[in-house]
Amino acid sequence: MEPVEYENASEEVRAIFDDIKSARNVPDVNNFWKYLANDPRMLDHVWSALKDVMGSGGHLDPVVKELIYIAVSITNGCEYCQVSHTAAARKKGATDEMLKEMHAIVGLANMTNRLATAYRVPLD
Amino acid sequence: MEPVEYENASEEVRAIFDDIKSARNVPDVNNFWKYLANDPRMLDHVWSALKDVMGSGGHLDPVVKELIYIAVSITNGCEYCQVSHTAAARKKGATDEMLKEMHAIVGLANMTNRLATAYRVPLD
Amino acid sequence: MEPVEYENASEEVRAIFDDIKSARNVPDVNNFWKYLANDPRMLDHVWSALKDVMGSGGHLDPVVKELIYIAVSITNGCEYCQVSHTAAARKKGATDEMLKEMHAIVGLANMTNRLATAYRVPLD
């Protein structure tokens, strides 16, 4: 399916695109939103949840939220999400040192996850 | 395979168990280490890497490191790692609110990872 | 390994290629079969099972079967299978609306799968 560009979008989709641009202070929305706009209902649900959870409110620092997001995306092998959230993390203040430390944790967790399974370790 | 208890462990394994107990200030090591001790070489590699990365030094807060660890473990469906690192996170200061926020991010990232794949979204 | 083209294929492989072309009413087999033909034994097993299960007989509509196939392929991040079975689904009558609804379900299931794990929800 093709991405939905602003000029061809419905009123409903344009309103969400405008909200994304304003919340993130960007001139255009990322490709993810343009493709998801093929399904306006999901565009609405996903944006509304992400806006709520990934925004600056809450109990975790916005950079930390992005690091968790990237860690999951790497584990799932989703390159698009990894790259776009790494850009977001950097914009919010993540440094190379923080990203590398997160990478190390992702590598180690994936190793110990499988070792715990391999040895069938019972809960403590 | 059976867990290796301290009293039956080799000198080499005992030294690592002692180091774990001292670094974590706990009276006994977790089941993970007792099972992994069946392979002393890997016990050494894994502990040495975890000690380095998950300790209090570095560029991320110890609580944040644990949250990343748990996020990966949930995504991989490793119950043992999820439970043991949630306990570690709480011990280091993670609150229910922080854990719930991390859970929300894990859920959302898993959804958007697959949606980005479903729509074959190209890199921005 | 290189794909096996019809003109270079053994009698055994040609017979399977012919059966695929006839069952699917296509002039040539997809790349998947050409590569798998490096292992004629698996070519036979895989085609024989797919022909049985994905064909028009059975208890599910052929379009529904393809949608399930694609949902798994997206979850596993297999782009080749996702693309080739989306083409097959369309050929059998799947519409954009059906594909988008399946995408939404895949996204939501991946989210709730991890949330159920995160909260360690016991069976009802």
Next chain:
Amino acid sequence: MEPVEYENASEEVRAIFDDIKSARNVPDVNNFWKYLANDPRMLDHVWSALKDVMGSGGHLDPVVKELIYIAVSITNGCEYCQVSHTAAARKKGATDEMLKEMHAIVGLANMTNRLATAYRVPLD
């Protein structure tokens, strides 16, 4: 974290529980919702999206939607989701024959997903 029972729930959570019970015509909500109620914001987002997508409207039959949901849950190894959505599928009319056919497709798709990766098959 503990499940949130109706009698201890906030007004906000009770309203969502009531909506789930009414939409599904059940006397009580499943454990999934009770646990997710620890995070009322996500309870709202997840229910609102599931209600929209998995309901009887749309372009796919409700049974088909459940089959897709289960196929993803099996692939991700989420036993809770597999069991609860199998119950939902049966309630909506799924037969043993349909479930077994879906199981077969899940098995075959997982096999061919990895074979396509193993042979690095290029897009057709």
Next chain:
Amino acid sequence: MEPVEYENASEEVRAIFDDIKSARNVPDVNNFWKYLANDPRMLDHVWSALKDVMGSGGHLDPVVKELIYIAVSITNGCEYCQVSHTAAARKKGATDEMLKEMHAIVGLANMTNRLATAYRVPLD
């Protein structure tokens, strides 16, 4: 669904059960086959492929085949397959030392798989 026991099985299923018992020299088939017998068509396809590939012929030692099987099962978190194929591996001669070495490789591969993804390492 319930397992299919020999005494209640169809002729077709009994013939396959007999073949499994004879090929593996065991008094009864494993639970996997009893459950899969709910779908006789898949029982036939799966057994026929496994018999061909996992048997003593071929280019890899039967123990090596089992080790590969277990490594995949651990990575996928399938406890049933891990346990049943570990038993099969031992029966065919796998030692604790071999199993532990395989576990170590599974752990390391899972770590480096994610690190290669994290750093987006291009093919050499």
Next chain:
Amino acid sequence: MEPVEYENASEEVRAIFDDIKSARNVPDVNNFWKYLANDPRMLDHVWSALKDVMGSGGHLDPVVKELIYIAVSITNGCEYCQVSHTAAARKKGATDEMLKEMHAIVGLANMTNRLATAYRVPLD
């Protein structure tokens, strides 16, 4: 992040690169190591563990070790690891026939892993 080339590397990283080149008898290290060198601490841990486990000592043949490594990498969809370890396996003596047999096992294990989950087969 950019790869670290020998001429720009720190003493510490150069020493590890030299050790890799000498242990593997290659003129230059693979891209994996150049990227991982952004985090010298992990470079050290990963190389030290891989050198120990994947080397010629131990209880499994070096070719077998590589086959297990590749099987995990295919299951995880890590193309870089799959390709680089397939090259390593061939260099150590793996034939096309052995690789194809491993591919078949990976496909079958992925299928039966999900079928065992689908039927919720209890341990024997």
